[in-house]
Amino acid sequence: MNYKVIGKYIGHILLIESILMVPPLGISLAEGHGRAVTGFLVAICASFAAAMVLHVLCRNTKKTFYAREGMVCVGLCWIMLSFFGCLPFYVSGEIPHFVDALFETVSGFTTTGASILPEVEPLSNGILFWRSFTHWVGGMGVLVFLLAMAPGKERGSGFTMHLLRAESPGPDVGKLVPHIKETAKILYLLYIVLTILNVIFLLIGGMPLFDAFCTAFGTAGTGGFGVRNDSIAGYSPYLQNVCTVFMLLFGVNFSCYYLLLLKNFKSVFKDEELRLYFGIVAGSVLLVAWNVRGMYATVEETLRHAAFQVASIITTTGFATTDFDLWPSFSKAILLCLMVVGACAGSTGGGLKCGRLLLVFKSLRRNVHQVLQPHKIQVVRNNGRPVDEQVLANVNAYLAAYVLIGILSFVLISADGLGVTTNLSAMLACFNNIGPGLEAVGPVCNYSVYGTFSKLVLIVDMLAGRLEIFPILALCTRSGWKRR
Amino acid sequence: MKIIIAGGGKVGAKLTRMLSAEEHEIVLIDSKSKVAGETVNQFDVMTVQGNCASVEVLEQANVEEAELLIAVTGTDEVNLLCCLTAHYMNKEIHTIARIRSPEYSGQISRMRGAFALSMVVNPEMQAAREIDRLLRFPGFLKRDTFARNRVEIVELRVNEDSVLDGLSLSSLENVAKCKVLVCTVLRNGNAVAPDGSFVLKEGDRIFVTAPTYNLSLLLKNLGILPRKVKKVIICGGGRLSYYLAMMLQKSGMGVKLVEKNYERSVELAKLLPKADIVCGDATDWSFLESEGVSHYDAVVALTGMDEMNMVISLYGGKSGVPQVITKLVHMQSSVLGDLPLGSIIDPKELCSNLIVKYVRSLTNQDCAAITVHSIADGQAEAEEFRIDKASRYCGVPLKELNLKKNVLIVCINHGAELVIPSGDSSYEQGDTVIVVNSRQEVISQFNDIFEY
The missing domain is CATH 3.40.50.720 (NAD(P)-binding Rossmann-like Domain)
Structure with missing residues (x-):
């Protein structure tokens, strides 16, 4: 284990974080909110100082690292990021308890959008901006950002691939172009362009500039922190529809957009994961709309709410335009299933991912056929190409880890004595990075009902969900820390 | 690209x-x-x-x-x-x-x-050519040529009783009696860029730049007086051995080739009518002895297995064969340390170097390296550059230049004249210069050798 190289990367990440806190600091200054300014100044100085200390301690080191270092590095980076990211909330006193502030920050960076705040409107604008901005930063990943910005001499080694793989979601992370730096740059450019488009469309609909930016950040990262108590419900139907469309767009694998830029329409159109994703969305919208008919005045309104909620849940965003906790059980069951399904691999969304689900079904189908025809040799294919057996094994292992952690945290948070539906949906909503669940943690409620211990469990769940479990598990193993 | x-x-x-x-x-x-x-x-x-x-x-x-x-x-x-x-x-x-x-x-x-x-x-053909060149000038462990084969960087080992042992580099010219320049010294596995006060000691491997026509003079004055190679024993009968036997025969050397497989031996005997083909196990001590290995001028171990080749070479050296050449493919030569394996040949390395050279010439036509050789177990690179109008500091004496650390200009080819440079030398447009750099980075353009 090369501890120094890990320290070096954490130092870089903290430096980036201190720079990222400058825009919200500017907003707080403009607003003249003294406590928020103090909060940001303290946080910026603390993370800058930590970055410098790490930089000095870890300056002479071999730059090579392997899968283990990659995993541990990503896990630790996110924990440190969350720790320093929560300082503005805590120091400014806007969220007085430390664990609450940490919960809010982790929820932001992991693009969950689960909040412990009963009301968000009393918060100052700078704090609100930072809260939404963490979604945007966490959506595509900070280490990917670092890889895109890394200076020239850091190039030329493939070791950083371990970082990209550990931070980007999906069963089989690949590069778009041979150079990792260029790949990371393309991903971020696409991300920025889509975000700006989103802001423009929101502004056209008459949303105030500040709201537009915060909402776009929440949409882009598929996070879900709003700037109003009623999330998106108070905005016009046009703005709600814009959000629906952009949430769905950010749930698509970003390599599809790259292929579109290369004018390779055929392979995007034929992409099995994309078809499954839009198929599930269309099916669920129709089923939910049929199920909740009569609850809303017009067909348009029914469809709009159904589509918004479905898009919000499947992309694991967590915005809401209506209290879906009041919907009939069938619709709630569909939403719970969508929580598990999640968005496409390689998007900013969470959950199991459509691509992984597709592989699980395909290998399950193969195993069933194997029982019926034991001598038949069968190959699992994805988009016509054979899938590596190792990838299938990893997908199945992921599923097992996912279920086990899910059950364990469900049992742990049940100790707080809340209802089964609440606990189940809270676990699913945090683990899959969605945000609102059902009943006591429904869209109009929040997570302040849980005790400190349960909040910590949910924090770990959120991190595990965002980083796809293994980086966090690696931190808990002894061999992850051994020197060699 | x-x-x-x-x-x-x-x-x-x-x-x-x-x-x-x-x-x-x-x-x-x-x-x-x-x-x-x-x-x-x-x-x-x-x-x-x-x-x-x-x-x-x-x-x-x-x-x-x-x-x-x-x-x-x-x-x-x-x-x-x-x-x-x-x-x-x-x-x-x-x-x-x-x-x-x-x-x-x-x-x-x-x-x-x-x-x-x-x-x-063709890696085997290339390796055969390399071995052929080494056998023509026995005494050098490795030869890399520049400037259309007129300048070479040769590798020498400082032996116990050599005149080089204990010699400082500034007095080297008096001993060698010709213009030469030591560009890199490999001591205990580390490449060192030496200056004039550097004192050589036993076990060092030195890399010397010299015009090709001075090589025999250099050998003579350093007290290395090798026999001319007349008889060579080649162990292993692969493609490389076949190419090498052909070349050696052309230059009039006697070749004995040892191959284990009977069918292959017969085949080789048909292909190489003038060579002695022997069927037997070259790693067998008594077999080599019975073939009279100690009477040969050179042993070349070219079987398909590295460990076999090492055994053959060690044995050849022990029985007093002056020139030993070992083919090693899987081995990083820096881990071998001081094993007396003679010259080490890696066909794959030669082949990759050639391709990299081609790529470099494609990428950048101006200021790009024309010839590249990796020396000192890959710890240093010798590159030849053409000086054109984009090159900086034409006509400035070398002692006034601010070169990067561990970069050395070891030769300037001015038309027909070869200059092993001193502090007062300078280069002009149209010359080619050879630069040795023992930094861990690639110098792809001539102007990269300057500090600023």
């Missing part, structure tokens, strides 16, 4: 390492998904799994936009087909194919046009 490398074997991996360090955009094609997967973890490249000669796989590797294809799979036919297919898909692409079989190697240079090849490499 966008480069496709087909085949992730030893040469493929080596090329991937060297070329990705020079920041080219590389796509590696290999038929094994394991190779493809592991390469991506080590180097900043993209990989495609599949048959490199198929249109679909080449399409995935984005051959339409690639500028160079290097086909180095294990099979000659696949390499050729791969280049043909790539050329069919992209008429602009440069192609390099590795062709190893002796049956093809003669005809392929004539058929280059038909196969649309920009270059053909």
Whole structure:
């Protein structure tokens, strides 16, 4: 284990974080909110100082690292990021308890959008901006950002691939172009362009500039922190529809957009994961709309709410335009299933991912056929190409880890004595990075009902969900820390 | 530059390492998904799994936009087909194919046009040439040539009783009685860029720049007086041995070739009428003894296995053969330390160096290195640059230049005149200069050698 190289990367990440806190600091200054300014100044100085200390301690080191270092590095980076990211909330006193502030920050960076705040409107604008901005930063990943910005001499080694793989979601992370730096740059450019488009469309609909930016950040990262108590419900139907469309767009694998830029329409159109994703969305919208008919005045309104909620849940965003906790059980069951399904691999969304689900079904189908025809040799294919057996094994292992952690945290948070539906949906909503669940943690409620211990469990769940479990598990193993 | 490398074997991996360090955009094609997967973890490249000669796989590797294809799979036919297919898909692409079989190697240079090849490499042939050159000047461990074979960097070992032992470099010229320059010293496995006060000691391996015509003088004055090689024993009967035997016979040396496999021995006997072909196990001590190994001037160990070759060479050295040459493919020569294995030849390394040289000449026509050799177990690089109008500090004496640390200008070729430089020398436009750098980075342009 090369501890120094890990320290070096954490130092870089903290430096980036201190720079990222400058825009919200500017907003707080403009607003003249003294406590928020103090909060940001303290946080910026603390993370800058930590970055410098790490930089000095870890300056002479071999730059090579392997899968283990990659995993541990990503896990630790996110924990440190969350720790320093929560300082503005805590120091400014806007969220007085430390664990609450940490919960809010982790929820932001992991693009969950689960909040412990009963009301968000009393918060100052700078704090609100930072809260939404963490979604945007966490959506595509900070280490990917670092890889895109890394200076020239850091190039030329493939070791950083371990970082990209550990931070980007999906069963089989690949590069778009041979150079990792260029790949990371393309991903971020696409991300920025889509975000700006989103802001423009929101502004056209008459949303105030500040709201537009915060909402776009929440949409882009598929996070879900709003700037109003009623999330998106108070905005016009046009703005709600814009959000629906952009949430769905950010749930698509970003390599599809790259292929579109290369004018390779055929392979995007034929992409099995994309078809499954839009198929599930269309099916669920129709089923939910049929199920909740009569609850809303017009067909348009029914469809709009159904589509918004479905898009919000499947992309694991967590915005809401209506209290879906009041919907009939069938619709709630569909939403719970969508929580598990999640968005496409390689998007900013969470959950199991459509691509992984597709592989699980395909290998399950193969195993069933194997029982019926034991001598038949069968190959699992994805988009016509054979899938590596190792990838299938990893997908199945992921599923097992996912279920086990899910059950364990469900049992742990049940100790707080809340209802089964609440606990189940809270676990699913945090683990899959969605945000609102059902009943006591429904869209109009929040997570302040849980005790400190349960909040910590949910924090770990959120991190595990965002980083796809293994980086966090690696931190808990002894061999992850051994020197060699 | 966008480069496709087909085949992730030893040469493929080596090329991937060297070329990705020079920041080219590389796509590696290999038929094994394991190779493809592991390469991506080590180097900043993209990989495609599949048959490199198929249109679909080449399409995935984005051959339409690639500028160079290097086909180095294990099979000659696949390499050729791969280049043909790539050329069919992209008429602009440069192609390099590795062709190893002796049956093809003669005809392929004539058929280059038909196969649309920009270059053909044959590692065994190249290695045979290298060994041939070493045997002509016994005493040097390695020879790298520059400036159209007029300047060489040769490797020498400082032996116990050598005049070099305890000599400081500033007094070297008085001993050698000709203009030479020590550019790198390898001491205890570390490359050192020496200055005038550096004192040599036993066990050092030194890299000396000298004009080719001075080499025999140098050997004589340093007290290394080798016998001219007249009889060579070659162990192992592969392609490399065959090429080498042909070349050695042409220069009039007697060749004995030891091969284990009977059928192959018969075949070789038919191919090489003038050589002695012996069927037997070269690693067998008593067998070599019975073949009279101690009476030979050189032992060349070229079997397919590194450990066999090491055993043969060690034995050859012990029985008093003055010149020993060992083929090692899997070994990083720096771990060998002081084992008396003589000169070490790695055909794959030679081949990769040649290809890298070609790539460098493609990338940057101005200021680019014309010749590149890696010396001192790969810890230093010797590069030859042409001085053109973009080059800085023409006509300025070298002592006034601010070169980067561990960079040395070791030779200036001014038209027909070769200058081993001192502080007052300078270079002009149109000259070529040889630069040795023992930094851990690539110097791709001449102007990169200056501090600012």
